[in-house]
Amino acid sequence: MQNILERRKETVKAVNAYLDEKLSSIDDPVMKDLMRYYPLMGGKRLRPLISWLVCEALGGKGEDSLSIGAGLEVIHNFTLVHDDIMDDSDLRRGKETLYRTHGTPMAINVGDALFARGYLIISDMNINGDEFRRLIKEVSGTVEEIAVGQYLDMDFEDRKEITEEEYMRMIRLKTAVLMRMAARGGAYAARASDEMKDAAGEYAEKMALAFQIADDLLDLTGGEGNFAGRRGQDIKNGKRTLMVIKTLENLSPQKRREFNSILGYPDAADEDIDRAIELMNDAGAIEYSRSLAKNLVTEAKESLKAFPESNIREELAALADFMILRNI
């Protein structure tokens, strides 16, 4: 991914400058600072980047995608501010969470204000009024879906048995639908046909699902960067990943008991983690997840074939590959 993001440094710069500007006209100085905290903390800007690339790939000017891309980025950040309260998180991108520095009431309130600001930013989009109305409906439906996804995620923590179908629905709602919206928004910005909007949305949704599954696979190797040395953390936390779901589904009762005796134990030793991974392998869960992620990337790239041929289309395809490359 590094490579692709490296190549798009100028685009990310344009996004950051736009975000900075659109978050500068907030009346109250205290609210302004707090509202700027998360969105300007950095991040890969994947959503605005996807809006931009899709817009260009469909014949639009990248700049025209800034309103929808940055607006969705601000909405994404509103969900992060609230998620950090719900998940009781101390850190966000290596810094203290808003909820830790300013308490739950302020974090709720700043999140709400960011939600509204996201819509304000989107309202600057240069498309006709009727298309704008359709877009607002889609964005609002998407945010509601994210809330349902967040509910499912919280609900899963209290449940033992989760099916693959339930898991896929949860990650689709919690994370993939916003990527889909970013891609569709880029197509709106390019004033593209509904067929192109659908293709763009399919591409991004499949890519996001693949990324989520690949991200969980990363836990088995420890990975690089932030994750280095944190191998097996998900297992210790008892996180219900697709791999865990498939493992529990496929193991014999005896081995399942053994697996369950490791899953969710924060003090599990390295040998325990090794054994858990071995059991996951026995169950075919790792191979299953890996191949599902690969298939999703293939399908994502398949959707792109509806786009006119161009370098940007190839860049989008490469982005889908890179999304899972480091993890699989």
Place this chain on the structure above:
Amino acid sequence: MQNILERRKETVKAVNAYLDEKLSSIDDPVMKDLMRYYPLMGGKRLRPLISWLVCEALGGKGEDSLSIGAGLEVIHNFTLVHDDIMDDSDLRRGKETLYRTHGTPMAINVGDALFARGYLIISDMNINGDEFRRLIKEVSGTVEEIAVGQYLDMDFEDRKEITEEEYMRMIRLKTAVLMRMAARGGAYAARASDEMKDAAGEYAEKMALAFQIADDLLDLTGGEGNFAGRRGQDIKNGKRTLMVIKTLENLSPQKRREFNSILGYPDAADEDIDRAIELMNDAGAIEYSRSLAKNLVTEAKESLKAFPESNIREELAALADFMILRNI
């Protein structure tokens, strides 16, 4: 107010039926129940009622105001769900708050979903796309203002000295701007001119400010209904009302000390409350607040003069009178 609401029983019924319908198409059954809890709990439906009356007064059909009126009512309810967490409230309209029954994370999440649903409902409005875009900008700006108002309100709790200007700004942002939006939304629904939108907004904002001040005056008499027998509760809670601000501003240092020795003491005796009210009277604070509320109502009715003459216009004027009648 009873009288006016009594006369508009059919309108309120139409609003309730519309809300019920617009909150029935939520996929997840658990989220659906929780999202319906606050909005369908009842309430006076003041905001949709104002949208409806303004729409009719400006030549539109009342039904055309349902999307914006009900959408804003749902947005109002999202703020209530979140406010109850921030204010640590046990009860809402006599029932347990969502935050008490389902915890902070779920209450945050349901509030977020309601926010999105409010926009979905507004998107059904039958106006042209460009007007719709302007409306979405206004609604989003309004919600951001409400968040700033909520921040100011929380900030005031930690501060001793608050000026009249700061107080008026807070109540304007926290409550009056949404009433303004409801009235302006009614004018949008009627496809009225910008001049009429402004007049409608002025009317509702002034009325809402008057109501807020009158509501605080109610604390001095104990009032009726829910408030009966709770005389002096605001004084015991140390709430910074306009009266308290004016009292602290106008009293001699000695009497101010005496007033401060009662303000904010939950166990203050009835005699203490009597003395505090006496001091408020000495300071001219009660008279000042009462006359400010009256003037605001006069100004609200003045704004209505831009409307064409009609029975509905008179009904709006009467609504403004009724808003403070019981309290002053």
